[in-house]
Amino acid sequence: MENAIDAHSSQIHIEIERGGSALIRIIDDGDGINKEDLALAVTRHATSKIKTLSELEQIISLGFRGEALASISAVSRLSIKSKEAEQEQAWMINTGTESDFANYSADPEPVAHPQGTTIEVRDLFFNTPARRKFMRTIKTEFKHIDDIVKRIALSQFDITFKLTHNKKLLRNLPKAVTEKAISQRISKLFSPEFLCNANKVDFISDHFSNMGQIRLWGWVSAPQWNRKQSDWQYFYVNGRYIKDKLVNHALRQAYQELLPEDTFSAYLLYLEIDPQQVDVNVHPTKHEVRFRQTRLVHDFIYSGIKQALFPQSSAFEIASESMNDSVDQSAALSTHDEHYINRYRQTNSNQHAADYYQPKMHSSLNQNQVAEQLNGLTQLYRSASHHLTEKTEHEQATKSPAINTSKELFFGVSLGCLIPNYLMSQAVPADEDTQVFIIHLARAQQFLLSQLFQMGQKTPLLIPETINLSSQQIELLLEHQSELERWGLDISQLGTDTLMVRKMPFLCNIPGCKINLSPFVHSIAQNIKLKNAINDAVMLEILLNSIISDVLNASEQARLLQMLSEQIYLYGVESAALLKPVIWKILDESSLDKLLA
Numbered sequence: 001m002e003n004a005i006d007a008h009s010s011q012i013h014i015e016i017e018r019g020g021s022a023l024i025r026i027i028d029d030g031d032g033i034n035k036e037d038l039a040l041a042v043t044r045h046a047t048s049k050i051k052t053l054s055e056l057e058q059i060i061s062l063g064f065r066g067e068a069l070a071s072i073s074a075v076s077r078l079s080i081k082s083k084e085a086e087q088e089q090a091w092m093i094n095t096g097t098e099s100d101f102a103n104y105s106a107d108p109e110p111v112a113h114p115q116g117t118t119i120e121v122r123d124l125f126f127n128t129p130a131r132r133k134f135m136r137t138i139k140t141e142f143k144h145i146d147d148i149v150k151r152i153a154l155s156q157f158d159i160t161f162k163l164t165h166n167k168k169l170l171r172n173l174p175k176a177v178t179e180k181a182i183s184q185r186i187s188k189l190f191s192p193e194f195l196c197n198a199n200k201v202d203f204i205s206d207h208f209s210n211m212g213q214i215r216l217w218g219w220v221s222a223p224q225w226n227r228k229q230s231d232w233q234y235f236y237v238n239g240r241y242i243k244d245k246l247v248n249h250a251l252r253q254a255y256q257e258l259l260p261e262d263t264f265s266a267y268l269l270y271l272e273i274d275p276q277q278v279d280v281n282v283h284p285t286k287h288e289v290r291f292r293q294t295r296l297v298h299d300f301i302y303s304g305i306k307q308a309l310f311p312q313s314s315a316f317e318i319a320s321e322s323m324n325d326s327v328d329q330s331a332a333l334s335t336h337d338e339h340y341i342n343r344y345r346q347t348n349s350n351q352h353a354a355d356y357y358q359p360k361m362h363s364s365l366n367q368n369q370v371a372e373q374l375n376g377l378t379q380l381y382r383s384a385s386h387h388l389t390e391k392t393e394h395e396q397a398t399k400s401p402a403i404n405t406s407k408e409l410f411f412g413v414s415l416g417c418l419i420p421n422y423l424m425s426q427a428v429p430a431d432e433d434t435q436v437f438i439i440h441l442a443r444a445q446q447f448l449l450s451q452l453f454q455m456g457q458k459t460p461l462l463i464p465e466t467i468n469l470s471s472q473q474i475e476l477l478l479e480h481q482s483e484l485e486r487w488g489l490d491i492s493q494l495g496t497d498t499l500m501v502r503k504m505p506f507l508c509n510i511p512g513c514k515i516n517l518s519p520f521v522h523s524i525a526q527n528i529k530l531k532n533a534i535n536d537a538v539m540l541e542i543l544l545n546s547i548i549s550d551v552l553n554a555s556e557q558a559r560l561l562q563m564l565s566e567q568i569y570l571y572g573v574e575s576a577a578l579l580k581p582v583i584w585k586i587l588d589e590s591s592l593d594k595l596l597a
């Protein structure tokens, strides 16, 4: 959907089948992709959205890393049909059973398609059964999709959206240009209740410090009205939905003492700011941003909301004070702000806190990384025209340095295994409080394995292992030998009641991960005896339960945290947080307060 928006579409249709597991089809009427670029679009780190260094520092598109299509093509059957306005003919590429476009070399085929693009994702995770198993019910998966459609539709009023599930039209949102139409869309997506109880925000400044024009507009719930959940809180920065601590803080502060405990405000807010003033390349999900001038943006949002909540009060005066180009910023701070600053000064004496308060321009862009990224991108562009014919150059280009997607690991750095079976780590996310994680080692390893496991891969054993089993069990296992091989298990009979294992399932290089072989094989035999068949879901379960953990050294701890962070980002931090059994907990001030109460 973001690609369709970046391509200036005016209509986007989303067609879903079986919660997205069978089909996700996005049809747009945007700029389209030309024949030569089709295969490039699914190449990792290929993007048409950034061409120069300065563009990387002021991103105006929603996408810019060139990862979405490449990643999706690796775990589904993907096809793209597209036609540019200037082209006579539409073209299509199709991964078919090819699991990754990395090896894709077929030429695009002609196809009938109007201007725009249709992306079809079929059989999501068909080649990663373990991951497929982790999909939720159709209903839940569709709800996730619907939430995203909603989130996007609330920021792109001039685009028509249609969403169908199993061919049933569930959302029909015509383009909304007039104020009335916009209100209608909002009422449809939240409920009419929201706008009835909301104050309008429109706060603008042309001469805001040295930041250029900045505008905050939208709606915030009136002080006397509130919700039990925080589900109606939407904040966008230049059209991008974000969740940001700084923004939250500014809003909470503006509402301070207006909301009863355990209740939440509702808001739909749009911040428009010079793209140079925000770094969106901070977090893989792109839902977090970093403002170059955090303090000023915080004050601006606070003032804008205050003014909307109390139009008659002196908030505007406070605001204009704090917006002055005054050299001494602190002169304009309210008492609340002082509090806020002091709290940070006290709790964060490290470098990170210093960054927080003395934001430098471009502080978060490491120039070396940027140069590397650009180098890679330039190579890709250069090779774009011949990349279908000149495979070697194309291969070189795809191996060029990647856009760094994990500037900050979700789990941060290891503090060690202070308690047996638990790994502790510390993350210092940008603009956020330090977080200490307690990670259940075995569960983390099981989660990783369930995400990464691929059929058909094996670990050969230097010295084959033998297991004692009854001859009946051995017979059962041998009957299913070929199926077991898919799971990486290579067995043969050594004696009447001895089984020899030459290869074991591949555990994806997860640090500290080992298979407890004898119980593993016994469980399989027992299961085959019960069901007289091998069920993939059960096999996975058995495999996960047969894992034992070794003691991890420091570099293994670091690697585990890195692998885990990557998977959590892929999985989505929010859905990962709901995983049962619980893999990790965050130790923060409030949980410690509770613990020690």
Ligand code: ADP
Pocket: 003, 004, 007, 028, 030, 031, 032, 033, 040, 041, 042, 046, 047, 048, 049, 062, 063, 064, 065, 066, 067, 068, 069, 070, 117
């Ligand atoms: P990114 O959006 O970060 O560039 P993607 O993998 O999402 O990376 O897409 C790769 C490229 O494919 C885009 O840069 C764009 O050129 C092209 N593309 C993808 N989807 C569309 C679309 N719906 N319309 C036009 N171009 C598209």
Ligand code: MG
Pocket: 002, 003, 062, 063, 064, 066, 068
């Ligand atoms: Mg994209």
